[in-house]
Amino acid sequence: MNCLEISGEVCHVDPVRYTPAGIPALNLILKHSSEQIEANLKRTINCELSAKIMGNDALIPLKIGDRIKTKGFIGNKSAKSxxxxxxxxxxxxx
Amino acid sequence: MNCLEISGEVCHVDPVRYTPAGIPALNLILKHSSEQIEANLKRTINCELSAKIMGNDALIPLKIGDRIKTKGFIGNKSAKSxxxxxxxxxxxxx
Known part of the structure; x- marks a missing residue:
């Protein structure tokens, strides 16, 4: 089980690139802010999330300021990080 | 929307501490490994996740090696990080 659902604003987006196998890939940063309940207390939560999209969705013309709803999974950036x-x-x- | 569901193994757990308001709090590190589908390709995903539990669940006696299923939300560690x-x-x- 590894499933993240999060909404946010695109605050950085790289140009589309292609893997050696020709798969489109897009790197972006998603800025999130919301109110959450923790130990029965309401608190404001912020985060900036490095994100990537592989495949046809990487061709969606995202631009800074776009508000999006996303779903996916989280992993380490690389084996060494x-x-x-x-x-x-x-x-x-x- | 900010919801993460992830399973994993406890690979580090601090002693329980209490906030100034007397709320129990526990910091741990969760190690996750799974196979995910991305752009129609199966890939192995690994990550180590800093995590915290606030409130009564922080008193659950977790120990290194415990395999757990968790749900919650993600945020920046602090305003400056x-x-x-x-x-x-x-x-x-x-």
Whole structure:
């Protein structure tokens, strides 16, 4: 089980690139802010999430300021890095 | 919307501490490994996730090696850090 659903605003987006196998890939940063309940207390939560989209959804023309709803899974950026990256496999404009 | 569901193994757990308001709090690191589908390709995903539990669930006697299923939300560790932390508000032994 590894499923993240999060909405946010695109605050950085790279140009589309292609893997050696010709698969489109897009790297972006998603800015999220919301109110959450923790130990019965309401608190404001913020985060900036490095994210990537692989495949046809990487061709969706995202631009800074777009508000999107996304779903996917999280993993380490690389074998040598504990930094997290969000692999988006579902995306919808808000 | 900010909801993460993830299962994994406890690979580090701090002693329980209490906030100034007397709320129990527990910091741990969750190690996750799974196979995911991305752009129609199966890939192995690994990550280590800093996590915290606030409230009574923080008193659950977790120990290294425990396999757990969790649900919660993600946020920045602090206002000055983009490092992510997983706020667990549901936990179940696997």
């Amino acid at each position: 504990n930094q997290l990256i969000f692999h988006i496999n579902f995306i919808e404009y808000l | 983009n490092q992510l932390i997983f706020h667990i508000n549901f936990i179940e032994y696997l």
